[in-house]
Amino acid sequence: MTPATNQRHPDGDLPFEELYDRYFEPVNRYLRYRVDNTWDADDLTTAVFMKALENFSKYRADGPFAAWIFRIAHNVYVDYIRGKREYATQDIILELAIGSDDGPEQAVLQGEEVKKLRQLLKDLSADYRDVVALRYAGDLRFAQIAEVLSKTESAVRMLHHRALKQLRQKYDREGGSA
């Protein structure tokens, strides 16, 4: 039975392959942003889409696919962090990321300023980090972040506002050259 069209999100009419093509990039970027170890981030991306495929019938299409897939991605990330606390003996750090035509040395130097900001982001509390990561790495809207984190949109907006405020203070204190 097809649900009423006025409650159905257009994403619900798309096949899984098309949704995958559309959301691989934000999900992979989100996980690579949150997880220092790039190989782990890619493994997690694989796990997210495998789970999504196997549970695709549960996607009710009453909201955007972005919120649904990012809820899976966020849960996978949280599980990973829990496990990592116990086995944090070896890791691989995403020092910075470059996909440009610049020489490697130049690219490394350019990344220093960005790295400083990433470090400040890591210092935020868990709630703030979640919101900032979903907003800026996942490129989600506030309503979608609210769905992912099971919070109200206004609560997410408030967290975002406070996170930016705190970040700005820390950034000024650390002498950021924005």
Place this chain on the structure above:
Amino acid sequence: MTEEKVHNQENKVLPMEDYLKARQAEGEGVSHLLSHMRQVRETVPVNRQLQVELRKKLLERQLELKSQGSGQVPTYPEEPANRWKFVQHPWVKAFLGSVAVLLLAFALTGLWRHTSGNYFLEAAGNPQELTRFWTEALPLQPTISPDGTKIVLVRGGSLVVLSETGVQLAALEPPEGEVFRSPAWAPDGKQISYIVSQNGSEEIKHLTTEELLSAREKNFPVQAKARVKQEVASLEIASNMAMSTAAKDNTLEANHYSNLAYAPDGKKLAYVVNRLGGVPEVWVSSQAGQERRVIEGDAPTWSPDGKHLVVQKPSRTNGYELWLVDAQTGDADLLGQGENPVWGANGYLAFSSEKVQERVLTFLPNGEPQYSVRQQVAEMRITYLGKDGSPALKKLNKGIGWLATSHLLVPTENRISGVELNWLRQQELSGSREPKTLILNEVNKCEGQVFGPEGKWLLFARRDGDTVALLKVSLEERWEKERD
């Protein structure tokens, strides 16, 4: 826009011009920040190769699922059953809403905070470098005065006194042929104990704080040595235990002493004895002059209750592990991997942990790593042991891993070194774009950590090639929600 910026102290509204200026400045700050944050996103590459491979894999899996009849074609959910429609009634909704609010209030006030979270100590900001020295074979071994205003460390066999900001105040040079090591400030702040090493023989000595501080003016060096014993003798601890015991009768040949550590009450002194060809042992000497071996191990640190020690021992696999030891009986419980422990008066234990780190310096356009560096590095972690170590043992007994009970305090230093930049330059000049890994043997080691008064800050040294930096990091306690 903050209220403070638009109102003066008498709560009068500022002129519009000032308001607009302040608003513009803040707006610019935010827009710059947001632009930087977008830049952060843009610099995280996407693994295109994975995208293609995973797509294939997903299509295969989709076919498998279809053949199993699990229906991968989206099955759209059915309309909610009619029986739930009564929930839409405004009165029912209001009632359910108020019940939910009540339940929420109970949950929030009673359980949530106390059952699903933990307090932990974390760094408030980045470590600040106080000063930097050329690297020597001997570590800096800093010790802090109980009031936190002075630091004593070892340089070139001398005891050097620094202010809390890293300015040198005094230096006590040893007589020719002697070397000073392992200073430890007594908890009452009146004296410093240290080891004097001469021609293979060693002894533990004590010196009043006043004498040490006046070392520069009085050109203290060598001549004052004989006097030291007499003056120290008047001190509480020195009167009984001092020189009489371990080092007793002075100079136990072939015995090597290190890591002096006073118990919080100042009545016991732990130290490490290393005999030629033997393993290091932790000994404790008491005020009454008794001296006793506690356990094999190194780097002892006292619990706040003065009844336990944490010591490090070589691990069976690699590196070191930490043990909680009863200072009276020597009974020991394994805590986990770590070295250079220091147990603060507030119950937190800081320790360093070494690991192999691989840093990706550059990526290929398809998202695969191009140039990487592999190096052994150290990070500082912190965990709560309480006054006697029981909180950590409880967690370990519950099966929670040691590292899971600790938090990262000071991460490994990830700045690009000159060696790495030179290597990158060589790669660029050679025109090679093949993925490569540079293996560095240097260890960016953290050592000599020691808590400031009341555990408000932590001092530690970090070796970085030819130099060693003395760093101070402020600490603050924070509550963390457990994520379920």
